[in-house]
Amino acid sequence: MHSYLARQPVLNRNKETVGYELLFRDGPNNCFPDVGDEQATNRLLADNFFTHSAKKATGGKLAFINFPYCSLIQRVPLMFAKKSFIIEILETCEPTDELLEAVIELHQQGYLLALDDFVPSEAWNRFLPYVHFVKFDIQITPIAKAGFFIRRQRDRVEHLKFLAEKVETHEEFEAAHEAGFDLFQGYFFSRPEMIQRKTLTPCALTTMRLFQEISQDIVDFDTVEAIIANDVSLSYKLLRHVNGMTSAQAKPVTSFRQALVYLGEERLRRFISFVATAHAAERKPRSLYGLSVQRAQFSERLSKQISQTISGSQAFLAGLFSLLDSLLDHPIEDLITQLPLSDEVKAAVIHQQGPLGMILRLSQAYDQANWAEVAQLCRTLAVPESVVAELYLESLQWSSFIEKSSAD
Template sequence: MHSYLARQPVLNRDKATVGYELLFRDGPNNCFPDVGDEHATNRLLADNFFTSGAIEATSGKKAFVNFPYTSLIQRTPLMFPKKSFVIEILETCDPSDELLEAVIELNSKGYTLALDDFVPSAEWKRFLPYIHIIKFDIRTVPIAKARFFIRHHKDKTNKILFLAEKVETHDEFTEACEAGFDLFQGFFFSKPELLQRKTLTPYALTTLRLYKEITLSDVDFGTIESIIATDVSLSYKLLRHVNNLTYTRAKPISSFKQALVYLGEERLRRFVTFVATAHATEKKPQSLYSLSLQRAHFCERLSNLARTDIIGNQAFLTGLFSLLDSLLDQPIEEVITLLPLDKQVQQALVHQTGPLGLILKLITAYDKAQWEAVSLLSKQLQINESDVAELYLESLKWSSYFEHTATD
């Protein structure tokens, strides 16, 4: 049986990832929320918290998990370590005396509780002393209205954190910050921070030069070595990372040339990809780095299943470069003209057309738990949905490793 799971990052005001909301689906023909809330929660917990899966799915950070009414009344969260997750009380819950008793007990035992998709009302007021996080869907409750509530409840005696959901642009992120929100959920971090043209930073130029070299059919080891040598931070990351990969060697690798020769051409391409991406995202949200690598692996693995003539390396680059505009704060149309990319890759990145474009659409839909779109695109690519779900979890595990190594 497959676990159908997507995740969405939760970031703080510094855009650092503090956790992930886990979004559940029960199989290829049963999209949540058609599945009962209780069943969805129980499956998610069983599939991801009775094993090491949750650690992989959240990269070791806290999981935000929806708990419906009955699960809370039955004290289901008590079966799991309190440090593992945040209990999200679904908006469909009845604010009854019975629920209040459960919330008070969970609070007293050290669990972190959040009100999901909160809409201010008198019925929930008595719950607030036991709540740690309040989540506002800014599509339902506008930021201006949420600001009024936050100002009346955010003081030294009340330690509630406020989370803005569905933040899709940096303007919304800035407005939410000014309104007093502490945490943010949405894909604003995966879009360019600045829409206007600006000069590429030294970091971005170094990264772009490395990307250009690894996309060539013949890798020039000397050119890559010279690029790396001009950047102290990148030099350190590369040597640190290659020695992590070769820790069994009696003598550490201490020169760039030695490291490049050891890796060989294909491994060098991947190696430079990992570390250059980490380098480019040094001043970006960690989620951007993780998502870039996850998409690269996910795209490559899906291309192996799709009944097309896609080359795996082209698919890998498509996934990786799908966030290149955000990495470099440049329009994607301009950035790709600086790289010798295959025409299919260019069309996928700019217009999301062609087989690679369909795969990229599928990946984006899965990231956002848009299950109907996932189902439709899987059919178009003639890929079994259970395989898509399995490869998604595999890509999380794969990218998590590099998130903990290449960024050290």
């Protein structure tokens, strides 16, 4: 028996991930859930909160959960601790007296509530004192109109936070930011925010040099050690990571050479990949770093399920480098051609071609809860959707662990 889950990041004004909206998935045979809203909510709660796996999927951050009308009237959220999630009142709910009574009770019990896909109307005004988040779909409600509503409500309901949904571009993020939104949801953060430069910055250059070295068939540890030695922050992160893994040892690891002896070449190559990616993302939302690590893990695990001819390490590199343009603010073509990668990896990362390209497309489709695309790619790759769902959740848990440890 498997549970199925996807997530959409929620970012603050600094592009830092503060939570995730958890999305219900019905199983291997139904890309779009063939169940009603009530059953979908109940299944998501039963599968992911009674077993505590949702905390792993969100990395301990906020979870936004959709609740339809009947679930709210029946006070279903009261079955769970008030800190478990934020209750999203679905846009299909009618603003009845009965619903208002439920919302007031949940508010008084200390639960946090959100109005999903909100469209301003007089009927919903009486709900505003009892909710904490108002979510606007900016593809439906113009940003200017939402901004006018935000300015009016700031003085009336001080505790309200406003969330812009379906922010697809950097320009939309800037406009929503200017309009007064506090939180943002969409895929703009995972797309390149292109800044054309003639040269890379020192931090980015260090990262690129490390990527070049670990992409070689045989890692030159002398060269890698020299690169690390010239970057205090990166050296510190690496040693913290290694000593966290070797805490049971009598003596701490104090040099990169000691790390090499303990880890060996392949594990060290992957270790550098994780930390160097985190290092590159220091001025980026941490969700972008986490997504890179998660995608690398998912790609490697999936490659072992679909073909003996696909190298797990090549799949890992394709997943890791698939967001390199967003991390370093340079076109992906320019970056990937500087690395000694196989033609298969380059074709996958730049054009999403070949088996590795299909793996990347499947990872992206799952990130976006595009179940129709997921089903099509699973059929093409001849892998059961239940297997993909399990591997995706495993990769989420792994990336959360890595992201947490690298922040220490």
